[in-house]
Amino acid sequence: MTGPQGEEKPPLECGHWIGAERRYCLARDDLRRYQPGLRCPAHTPAALAGRREPGIPAVQPS
Numbered sequence: 001m002t003g004p005q006g007e008e009k010p011p012l013e014c015g016h017w018i019g020a021e022r023r024y025c026l027a028r029d030d031l032r033r034y035q036p037g038l039r040c041p042a043h044t045p046a047a048l049a050g051r052r053e054p055g056i057p058a059v060q061p062s
């Protein structure tokens with residue numbers, strides 16, 4: 001669904017809500033558009049599901 005006006009550009013920021021930090025990510029680098037909105041590489045649907053995306057090395061806690 002679009003907003004009632006539908007002409008405002010969404011901010012070019014990662015829209016992922018970081019619950020643990022109670023803030024949005026708001027990263028502006030390497031954004032990709034997904035159905036929920038723009039996401040940085042760390043917060044794509046695949047990344048959040050624990051899957052690796054092609055070309056993006058997974059960050060594994062050691």
Ligand SMILES: [Zn+2]
Nearest residue numbers: 014025040043
């Ligand atoms: Zn992000």
